[in-house]
Amino acid sequence: MLSVEERKEIESKLADYPNSQAMSIEAMLIVQRHRGWVTDESLRDLSELLGLSVADLDGVATFYNLIRRKPVGRHVVHVCDSVSCWIMGVERVCSQLCTNLGIALGGTTADGRFTVLPIVCLGACDHAPAVMIDGKLHEDFNGQRIEEILAQYE
Numbered sequence: 001m002l003s004v005e006e007r008k009e010i011e012s013k014l015a016d017y018p019n020s021q022a023m024s025i026e027a028m029l030i031v032q033r034h035r036g037w038v039t040d041e042s043l044r045d046l047s048e049l050l051g052l053s054v055a056d057l058d059g060v061a062t063f064y065n066l067i068r069r070k071p072v073g074r075h076v077v078h079v080c081d082s083v084s085c086w087i088m089g090v091e092r093v094c095s096q097l098c099t100n101l102g103i104a105l106g107g108t109t110a111d112g113r114f115t116v117l118p119i120v121c122l123g124a125c126d127h128a129p130a131v132m133i134d135g136k137l138h139e140d141f142n143g144q145r146i147e148e149i150l151a152q153y154e
Contacts, residue, residue, distance in 0.1 A: 002031070006031055007049065009030050020050035021056075028046065028057070036072055037072055043061070065119060073108045073109060073114045074114075075114050075115075075134050075153040076117060076134060077117070077133050079093075079094045079117070080128070080131065080132075081094075081118045081119065082122070084125035085125075085130060087128070088128035093142060093143060093146075096143045100147065101114055105117070119132070
């Protein structure tokens with residue numbers, strides 16, 4: 001069930017969109033901001049509120065890579081896997097990051113602190129490799145800075 005706060009936030013933004021379909025991503029991001037991810041139950045509730053099918057909402061959620069359909073850690077690390085980042089060594093940095101955290105790409109640490117996910121592009125090609133943690137961009141990301149940067153996120 002959508003919380004009163006989630007419902008109010010979604011309903012207050014509906015007027016900013018031409019129709020409920022256009023609001024679907026924003027509505028899922030609101031739910032995700034409150035819960036950490038978008039559950040099947042919340043899709044059903046959004047379906048009723050927006051007048052869209054669960055299948056349509058799920059199609060949008062699975063296409064849009066910033067909507068999470070599975071639980072994640074308290075901090076989400078997006079590792080850019082664009083061409084520029086690959087050329088600048090993101091594969092090595094990602095491997096080092098995952099080794100440091102003791103997880104594979106796509107995994108969550110045992111303490112639930114971090115989840116590491118690939119992302120198509122962070123738009124920081126001139127400062128590759130790039131990593132985004134909880135919406136904060138870290139450019140020129142390298143192995144020497146991993147522990148220093150991760151320490152910022154308790």
